[in-house]
Amino acid sequence: xxxxxxxxxxxxxxxxxxxxxxxxxxxxxxxxxxxxxxxxxxxxxxxxxxxxxxxxxxxxxxxxxxxxxxxxxxxxxxxxxxxxxxxxxxxxxxxxxxxxxxxxxxxxxxxxxxxxxxxxxxxxxxxxxxxxxxxxxxxxxxxxxxxxxxxxxxxxxxxxxxxxxxxxxxxxxxxxxxxxxxxxxxxxxxxxxxxxxxxxxxxxxxxxxxxxxxxxxxxxxxxxxxxxxxxxxxxxxxxxxxxxxxxxxxxxxxxxxxxxxxxxxxxxxxxxxxxxxxxxxxxxxxxxxxxxxxxxxxxxxxxxxxxxxxxxxxxxxxxxxxxxxxxxxxxxxxxxxxxxxxxxxxxxxxxxxxxxxx
Amino acid sequence: xxxxxxxxxxxxxxxxxxxxxxxxxxxxxxxxxxxxxxxxxxxxxxxxxxxxxxxxxxxxxxxxxxxxxxxxxxxxxxxxxxxxxxxxxxxxxxxxxxxxxxxxxxxxxxxxxxxxxxxxxxxxxxxxxxxxxxxxxxxxxxxxxxxxxxxxxxxxxxxx
Numbered sequence: 001x002x003x004x005x006x007x008x009x010x011x012x013x014x015x016x017x018x019x020x021x022x023x024x025x026x027x028x029x030x031x032x033x034x035x036x037x038x039x040x041x042x043x044x045x046x047x048x049x050x051x052x053x054x055x056x057x058x059x060x061x062x063x064x065x066x067x068x069x070x071x072x073x074x075x076x077x078x079x080x081x082x083x084x085x086x087x088x089x090x091x092x093x094x095x096x097x098x099x100x101x102x103x104x105x106x107x108x109x110x111x112x113x114x115x116x117x118x119x120x121x122x123x124x125x126x127x128x129x130x131x132x133x134x135x136x137x138x139x140x141x142x143x144x145x146x147x148x149x150x151x152x153x154x155x156x157x158x159x160x161x162x163x164x165x166x167x168x169x170x171x172x173x174x175x176x177x178x179x180x181x182x183x184x185x186x187x188x189x190x191x192x193x194x195x196x197x198x199x200x201x202x203x204x205x206x207x208x209x210x211x212x213x214x215x216x217x218x219x220x221x222x223x224x225x226x227x228x229x230x231x232x233x234x235x236x237x238x239x240x241x242x243x244x245x246x247x248x249x250x251x252x253x254x255x256x257x258x259x260x261x262x263x264x265x266x267x268x269x270x271x272x273x274x275x276x277x278x279x280x281x282x283x284x285x286x287x288x289x290x291x292x293x294x295x296x297x298x299x300x301x302x303x304x305x306x307x308x309x310x311x312x313x314x315x316x317x318x319x320x321x322x323x324x325x326x327x328x329x330x331x332x333x334x335x336x337x338x339x340x341x342x343x344x345x346x347x348x349x350x351x352x353x354x355x356x357x358x
Numbered sequence: 359x360x361x362x363x364x365x366x367x368x369x370x371x372x373x374x375x376x377x378x379x380x381x382x383x384x385x386x387x388x389x390x391x392x393x394x395x396x397x398x399x400x401x402x403x404x405x406x407x408x409x410x411x412x413x414x415x416x417x418x419x420x421x422x423x424x425x426x427x428x429x430x431x432x433x434x435x436x437x438x439x440x441x442x443x444x445x446x447x448x449x450x451x452x453x454x455x456x457x458x459x460x461x462x463x464x465x466x467x468x469x470x471x472x473x474x475x476x477x478x479x480x481x482x483x484x485x486x487x488x489x490x491x492x493x494x495x496x497x498x499x500x501x502x503x504x505x506x507x508x509x510x511x512x513x514x515x516x517x518x
Contacts, residue, residue: 058384316381316384
């Protein structure tokens, strides 16, 4: 049967039979880099269009409908415009940091892609600490944001960056704790182990109510971590013009914009991997017939379907809720999400020890 | 344990009200065709019907003999809040040898106009009115400065 796994294996075998080891590795690095950049470009175009359409529909508007059929090429046109725009550096900024910051943000999102599993046995790097790697690397992006805010030499940028720092430091905790719930249930940090553990049902259903609470907290926390509304204090338009990327224009701004959407994709991919079984089709216990039918849907469709469903949910949040004030934001984390997720982790541990999960 | 009860009530209440909000936006997202209130840009020029009081730009009415009703009284110029209209007058010699003030050039700066309609209300002879055009973008700013009276036009007989 046709699958991404077969294609990658065929290419790998062909390269190994043609070149020696080092060359193969270099060529595969190149292929992976191209694939990642291609995925980024496609995700940027698709997600921004999706966001604009979803927001329009939720606000009883039409959304982009002029460029191409149904406005399909709107984001392509926007990207072309951003590419040909002048990459301006304001006069009194810290030039080195100012130009470095967008690249740090985008490189962090690229690196986080490494342990993600896009389809059955289709993964860039299967490391045994996959989830830890993702949580560790994704917190580096706040350095890029702080760098952009500081280097811009603009009080709004700096305020936005500081808020972003406070926000990410707080929400990492409950996101991490809800990720830990699944790690406790699975007993492994490796992404492929976590997915294989869900072969007879997703953790969201197998882990009873604590898993659902963990899922809810995870979704709320990652919405905050990606700096999206209702937690978009870092770039609160009405207060801080555009927050940390006020001074950016052209392609450097586009990199920040792209990183935001790719980060949304990544956190949703992690959420679908942990709670919804990644590429694993919907399997229910021992119903062999039902499970067999579900296996006919290709695994990458399952993965992207779940991920895009979660992205839709996060967009749904954005276009429903008003923005929180900074004290409300920190209240929500430290007084509600963190105690609940700590208590929840204990419950999950009890479930895991007593083997109450299915 | 009262605080714990309040705490749990808080959390559940927040969840419930959040879900209520999401239900509304979710309903809109699924029924966006039915609920849509956006007016489309008027592409259908042939069938387009604009409201009677639509204000596009100021025009001067001329009849088939190329005559207008403007006496050059500058009431519109005085009524305009932002200096959009500039009236240049001249003196006509009437057949019985008297000098009479008349309109020479009616300069209208579309780029300054806010379509407030005050000039039309100020006009004592109904010489100007609001047109229904709405696509005013040009490549040269000078094209926005218009002369409203046609070349060679003169005031209609009997309009004072």
